Amino acid sequence: MAAAVPVGRIMAKMAVVGFLTGVGLEVFMVATGFYGVATRKEAERRVEAREALKDIRQTQRRRWRDALADSVRDHGGGDDAGAGDSEGASPAGARD
Numbered sequence: 001m002a003a004a005v006p007v008g009r010i011m012a013k014m015a016v017v018g019f020l021t022g023v024g025l026e027v028f029m030v031a032t033g034f035y036g037v038a039t040r041k042e043a044e045r046r047v048e049a050r051e052a053l054k055d056i057r058q059t060q061r062r063r064w065r066d067a068l069a070d071s072v073r074d075h076g077g078g079d080d081a082g083a084g085d086s087e088g089a090s091p092a093g094a095r096d
Contacts (some may be wrong), residue, residue, distance in 0.1 A: 031037060
């Protein structure tokens with residue numbers, strides 16, 4: 001028969017090795033200024049994304065205003081809707 005493998009001891013050793021490796025990496029990253037650089041770059045990305053979104057919204061608003069202006073110009077402005085071209089026509093809904 002095969003000898004029993006002490007799984008608990010192996011797992012404990014693996015946990016300690018993993019913990020020490022993680023601590024070493026964190027110390028290295030803090031010592032080299034990695035987090036400062038990463039934070040700055042992430043902030044720059046967010047600013048660029050915010051500016052791009054702002055530009056897209058401005059473009060959409062400008063297109064919408066231009067389309068609305070074209071529609072109003074093409075349809076005569078809509079001031080005398082239903083009144084025709086007669087000069088003496090009263091506004092819609094007005095009573096004499």
